[in-house]
Amino acid sequence: MTDLRQTPAIPTGRSRRPRGRPLLYTSYAQDMALLDTPAKRVWTLVLIVLAFLLSAVLQDRSLEVLAGAYALAIGAIGLNLVAGYAGQISLGHAFFVAIGAYTAAALSGPPDGRNLGFGLTEIWIWLPAAGLVAAAAGVLVAPLAARLRGLYLAVVTLGLVFLGEHVFKEWDHLTGGPGVGRQAAVPELFGTRLDQDGLLGTREQSLYLVMLVLLIVFALAARNLARSRVGRAFAAIRDRDIAAEVIGVPLTRYKVLAFGASSFYAGIAGGLLYTITGFVEPGSFSLLLSVQFIAMVLIGGVATVSGSIMGALFIVLIQPLTRSLPALVPVISSDTTATPNVFQVETVLYGLLIILFLVFEPRGLYGIWIRVRTYWKSWPFSY
Numbered sequence: 001m002t003d004l005r006q007t008p009a010i011p012t013g014r015s016r017r018p019r020g021r022p023l024l025y026t027s028y029a030q031d032m033a034l035l036d037t038p039a040k041r042v043w044t045l046v047l048i049v050l051a052f053l054l055s056a057v058l059q060d061r062s063l064e065v066l067a068g069a070y071a072l073a074i075g076a077i078g079l080n081l082v083a084g085y086a087g088q089i090s091l092g093h094a095f096f097v098a099i100g101a102y103t104a105a106a107l108s109g110p111p112d113g114r115n116l117g118f119g120l121t122e123i124w125i126w127l128p129a130a131g132l133v134a135a136a137a138g139v140l141v142a143p144l145a146a147r148l149r150g151l152y153l154a155v156v157t158l159g160l161v162f163l164g165e166h167v168f169k170e171w172d173h174l175t176g177g178p179g180v181g182r183q184a185a186v187p188e189l190f191g192t193r194l195d196q197d198g199l200l201g202t203r204e205q206s207l208y209l210v211m212l213v214l215l216i217v218f219a220l221a222a223r224n225l226a227r228s229r230v231g232r233a234f235a236a237i238r239d240r241d242i243a244a245e246v247i248g249v250p251l252t253r254y255k256v257l258a259f260g261a262s263s264f265y266a267g268i269a270g271g272l273l274y275t276i277t278g279f280v281e282p283g284s285f286s287l288l289l290s291v292q293f294i295a296m297v298l299i300g301g302v303a304t305v306s307g308s309i310m311g312a313l314f315i316v317l318i319q320p321l322t323r324s325l326p327a328l329v330p331v332i333s334s335d336t337t338a339t340p341n342v343f344q345v346e347t348v349l350y351g352l353l354i355i356l357f358l359v360f361e362p363r364g365l366y367g368i369w370i371r372v373r374t375y376w377k378s379w380p381f382s383y
Contacts, residue, residue, distance in 0.1 A: 032227050034220075051212055060204035064276060065316060067204070070211035071272040073312035076296040077222045077305055078265025083294075084303035085226055086258035087238025088145050092157035093266055093293045095164040098285035099137050100130035100267025101274050102174055104185035114182075116174050121188040123210075127271050130185075134267025135260045142259035146252040149241075161287050168282040181281035184274035195275060207276055214272065215309070218265065223305045225261065234258055235303075288343055295350040299357050301366025310365040315350075322346050 025031040035041045055063060075097055082088050107126040109117025120126055144156050169178045176182035187194040187210065200206040225231055233254045236244035245251050274280040292315060300311020322345050361367050 034223060034227070048216065052209070055201065055205045055208050055212075060202055063204040063208040066313075067208045067211040068273065068276050069313050069316035070208075070215040071269050071276070072293075072296065072316060073215055073309045074218050074272065075266050075269030076293055076300065076308040076312045077219060078262040078269065079293050080297050080303065080305070080308045081222060081225070081234075081265065082258045082262035084297060085231060085238065086234040086255065087241075088255060088258055089150065089154040090157045090259075090262065091154050091287075091290050091294070092141075092160035092164075093262075094285045094287070094289035095157075095160040096134045096138060096263040096266035097270035097273070097289065098164055098168060098282075099263075100134040100270030101184070101280050101285075102168070102270075103133040103267065104130040104271035105182060105274070105280055106174060108186040108188075109183060115176055121186040123185075123187045123189050123194065126185055127268060130271035131264040131267040134270070135264035138259040138263025138266075139256055142256040143252070145255045145259055158287070158290075161285070161290055164285060165282065168285065175280075175282045178282050181279055184278050184280045185271055187275045195278065211272060211276075214268075218268065219305050219309065222265070226303075226305065230254065230257065238303075288347060291347065291350050295354055298354050299364050301364035302362075304364075304366045307364050307366035310369075314365060318349075319346075322349055 025036075030036065035044060054066070058066070075093065078096075079090065079093050082090050104126045106116045107118050107120045107129055109115055109119070111117050111119045141157070141160065145153055148156060168175045172180075174182075187207070192198060194200075194206050194210050196203055196206070198206060200209050226234070233244070233249050236247070236249050237251060237254055237258075241251055274284075296311035296315050297308060298311070299314055300309065301307020322342060357364055363370070
């Protein structure tokens, strides 16, 4: 006797899932989607809308702090590309940030000024140029990455920071010299200054919105790069470079690409960061800045774009605490009246935070978020 009941057919479309099985992917493209679940799409949209609404709610000082955090987040994403996704340890991120900052400042500076300038104040000119010049410097350094690894590569990139400090302090015509500095890049779009009161609101509101839009653009670009063929090659090199080379991944090509992409993001961050303060000084690009970016990546989460953003926000938002600590923390010295300065406290605090996160939560803030999300998804059986 024929059974008239029929088994429901499983949809074969590339974007549909079987009903009742929301986590079952039926195609490779679905598994590699940018936002692969409805919850991710909804929450991402909510966070973006809230970020834009903050410009109308927060005070100007708070908006200026967040704008700086967004610019730093772009640089942290760049460091995560080379260190987190490609597994190449780099301590020279401050060097590439400096190249981007001074390229942008030189292009937008007045031609008849005290410092080198070309008068190209349009942001769509000097911002890509800052990234490209920094990327070119990264590509020049990258061949060393093909020959070195681990601690040796870290020491070489660390040397770039000290080399850059010396060059920028001595090149007065470009940088203005130590203690003097020069005007940062002028953000102007089609004749409208973005660092002044205008159509977008106050100066701080305008800069905040510009930094937010650029962060979204570069975060999406990095996420798409990570889930592409290039990103999978990065991951293969990071996990086992010899095995990756055996299966046909050209190590030199992708290591050079990783350093170039990371340096491009660092140059963009350098060009944007100092437009907020309007001033750039050679002493800003010390080892402390590189340590700051490393702390953002490790605290936020290695090999995650959202972790880089969370780490940047975390580091920037705790800086008011570091500004108040020097008077409270004693320093080991023969002088009982001595107190540490802000930079000493920040260095110690970043080192302590890196150690604590590596020991207790290696996946950083992103890992904490994953654990919280998993707990509530499996509640009441969260054990």
